[in-house]
Amino acid sequence: MRYVMLRDKKIVETDDMYEWMKANEFPNKRVARTALPSGTEISTDFFKCLIGKLDDLKGGFESMVFGGPLDGLRTRFDTWEEAEAGHTLFCTEIQRLEAELKQKAEEGAK
Template structure:
């Protein structure tokens, strides 16, 4: 698994797990957070890629609470994450809840 830190809004690979852990303790990784009714939409930088893909997926939007609870999307760049966050907020506001 590769680990990354943000330099500005750009992910940069780090050389070791300890360097990544040190970065996480000192960094603000929240990209955006929005409350819609009983749902919180949160987008953050994780700093690691569980998909092992190219390009790596390092950002994640998650819906917590409400009828869309658990909905998640991952992105490679800060810009994609911001757009994805906004798109998720709009979907939570306008799309009917998933059927049970």
């Protein structure tokens, strides 16, 4: 059985279940976590419990939105670098959307 884990921000395989378990003990799976002023949070992490062939693995990283108008939205990325860029894009776009919704609500209240 092949175990997939994170080493030096790269997804690698191992046959050693104990190496895999030890690698997943450490909190080095978080790519980023951002709390926006609105209270919306965006979290981007590596999946700890991946088992399978590295060649078949896609989307080992996931960004997820907690709260706000896009609550529950998630997307996956193949590399740490893509996950970092995706996280930044999520933050930027969600802040833009929340500002737009706030402005429309204020205009509607007038």
